[in-house]
Amino acid sequence: MFITVINALNEGFLQTLKLFAVTLVGALPLGLVISFGSMCRFGPLRWLTRTLVWIVRGTPLMLQLIVIFYVPGFILPQNPWAVTDGRFWAAAVAFILNYACYFSEIFRGGVQGVPVGQQEAGQVLGMTRSQIFFKVTLLQMIKRIVPPMSNEIITLVKDTAIARMIAWQELIYAGYAFLKGSHGLAGLYWPLLFTGLYYLLFNGLLTLLFGWMEKKMSYFRS
Amino acid sequence: MEVLRVENIVKNFGRVEVLRGIDFSLQKGQVLSIIGSSGSGKTTLLRCLNFLETPQKGRIIVEGKTLFDAEDRQKMSDAAIRLNRLHFGLVFQQFNLFPQYTVKRNITLAEELLAKEKIKKEGSYNGHTTVRDALAAIDQKADRLLEEVGLTVKADSYPCQLSGGQQQRVAIARALAMEPDILCFDEPTSALDPELTGEVLRVIRELKDTGRTMIIVTHEIGFARDVSDTVMFMDGGVIAEMGPPEQVIENPQNPRTREFLSRFTER
Numbered sequence: 289m290f291i292t293v294i295n296a297l298n299e300g301f302l303q304t305l306k307l308f309a310v311t312l313v314g315a316l317p318l319g320l321v322i323s324f325g326s327m328c329r330f331g332p333l334r335w336l337t338r339t340l341v342w343i344v345r346g347t348p349l350m351l352q353l354i355v356i357f358y359v360p361g362f363i364l365p366q367n368p369w370a371v372t373d374g375r376f377w378a379a380a381v382a383f384i385l386n387y388a389c390y391f392s393e394i395f396r397g398g399v400q401g402v403p404v405g406q407q408e409a410g411q412v413l414g415m416t417r418s419q420i421f422f423k424v425t426l427l428q429m430i431k432r433i434v435p436p437m438s439n440e441i442i443t444l445v446k447d448t449a450i451a452r453m454i455a456w457q458e459l460i461y462a463g464y465a466f467l468k469g470s471h472g473l474a475g476l477y478w479p480l481l482f483t484g485l486y487y488l489l490f491n492g493l494l495t496l497l498f499g500w501m502e503k504k505m506s507y508f509r510s
Numbered sequence: 511m512e513v514l515r516v517e518n519i520v521k522n523f524g525r526v527e528v529l530r531g532i533d534f535s536l537q538k539g540q541v542l543s544i545i546g547s548s549g550s551g552k553t554t555l556l557r558c559l560n561f562l563e564t565p566q567k568g569r570i571i572v573e574g575k576t577l578f579d580a581e582d583r584q585k586m587s588d589a590a591i592r593l594n595r596l597h598f599g600l601v602f603q604q605f606n607l608f609p610q611y612t613v614k615r616n617i618t619l620a621e622e623l624l625a626k627e628k629i630k631k632e633g634s635y636n637g638h639t640t641v642r643d644a645l646a647a648i649d650q651k652a653d654r655l656l657e658e659v660g661l662t663v664k665a666d667s668y669p670c671q672l673s674g675g676q677q678q679r680v681a682i683a684r685a686l687a688m689e690p691d692i693l694c695f696d697e698p699t700s701a702l703d704p705e706l707t708g709e710v711l712r713v714i715r716e717l718k719d720t721g722r723t724m725i726i727v728t729h730e731i732g733f734a735r736d737v738s739d740t741v742m743f744m745d746g747g748v749i750a751e752m753g754p755p756e757q758v759i760e761n762p763q764n765p766r767t768r769e770f771l772s773r774f775t776e777r
């Protein structure tokens with residue numbers, strides 16, 4: 289029983305990890321691009337990106353996932369998700385879009401949170417734009433970005449569970465399968481306990497990592 | 511010798527005319543204080559001199575060389591503006607030290623970057639042909655400057671560990687490190703608790719004694735009277751009155767100056 293559960297959960301956990309990693313790899317750069325759009329001096333572009341961010345942040349991820357998975361099949365001649373791993377990629381697209389919007393707001397807060405005086409101090413000392421960015425403002429931005437980013441990333445770990453909405457077999461899906469099986473009460477608490485433990489362990493590691501990063505930058509205040 | 515000549519500087523923000531034709535000149539080693547009520551354009555003038563704002567009209571001439579002429583401001587490259595900035599230094603009201611660097615690093619950073627760049631491109635910086643020599647000289651200069659502002663013991667501290675007065679003294683040393691022809695101060699003591707203004711004003715007085723050319727925007731009227739060769743009273747974007755402190759502060763001719771100064775004597 290124990291081994292069966294662990295094996296199934298491991299498989300589910302790998303899928304969770306995969307969605308988590310793909311979301312990060314896609315959403316971090318996309319978030320940066322969106323944050324540039326939302327700070328752009330060109331009005332229409334700024335307005336457009338901010339509206340997108342507003343919509344994505346204002347609606348549930350679960351709804352976005354369902355829309356992204358089911359709607360293309362209705363309106364396009366061919367369902368783009370009717371491929372191998374289609375469910376995974378649908379989930380990935382929804383997660384990347386959703387998290388990129390949240391990340392973009394964090395980036396924007398980080399960039400705009402550094403006082404203009406820092407840049408001006410660099411300018412009057414004869415530094416170039418890139419010197420000012422890399423030597424003066426970048427680290428201050430990172431310091432501002434890390435705490436909200438760590439919250440968001442830990443939420444992402446837990447949000448991956450939402451992917452089971454479109455029957456993609458991540459960790460919760462794997463754990464839940466046992467409930468419907470014929471294992472009796474043992475089929476209830478072992479999977480639930482271990483599912484919880486997986487999330488806790490993973491988030492515990494992330495918390496340690498981010499705590500370490502914050503500590504590394506705690507020697508200065510800005 | 512005339513170091514600075516400012517001709518007919520006009521600066522608008524949109525439709526608001528903030529500077530409406532500023533003319534003055536400054537001799538080497540002299541101290542000019544600028545007084546005037548809030549909103550009269552003092553900060554904007556300093557920012558124009560430091561190329562943080564671009565005036566719509568006017569010229570800025572340093573040691574006979576025209577650094578800025580509004581006629582051809584479109585043609586000015588970023589690189590040219592950057593080099594122009596080195597003629598001026600600016601000490602901000604809010605210090606604006608780099609929080610992630612030690613006091614010493616705050617002082618050396620900009621010049622190190624400049625020296626590395628010059629040696630790479632032109633083969634030498636201030637007579638040094640290797641980065642190592644240049645950095646050693648910069649390091650020594652920083653030690654001298656720290657001594658000058660009385661903060662040798664704080665060299666390895668971070669800005670957040672210093673009092674406001676100490677931070678402002680570091681900011682002064684940082685500006686001096688680039689050896690500007692003219693050092694500008696924008697209300698250097700306004701953000702400080704009253705008991706900390708003295709140490710900053712003392713440092714500025716000592717700078718005058720070593721012959722530095724300075725422009726000081728200040729609300730410390732007594733200090734302006736003592737330290738300045740010339741006092742400028744600004745009102746509504748123009749120079750309302752300008753002259754030696756005995757005249758402008760002790761015996762103002764313009765009614766606006768009198769009104770402004772009376773607010774200080776009442777206190």
Ligand SMILES: Nc1ncnc2c1ncn2[C@@H]1O[C@H](COP(=O)(O)OP(=O)(O)O)[C@@H](O)[C@H]1O
Binds near residue numbers: 523526528546553
């Ligand atoms: N970036 C700006 N945009 C619009 N108005 C500005 C800007 N900077 C300054 N001003 C305006 O210019 C006027 C003069 O400001 P400032 O030079 O800061 O005066 P002071 O330093 O004498 O108090 C003020 O009315 C201020 O509101």
Ligand SMILES: [Mg+2]
Binds near residue numbers: 552553554
């Ligand atoms: Mg001001």
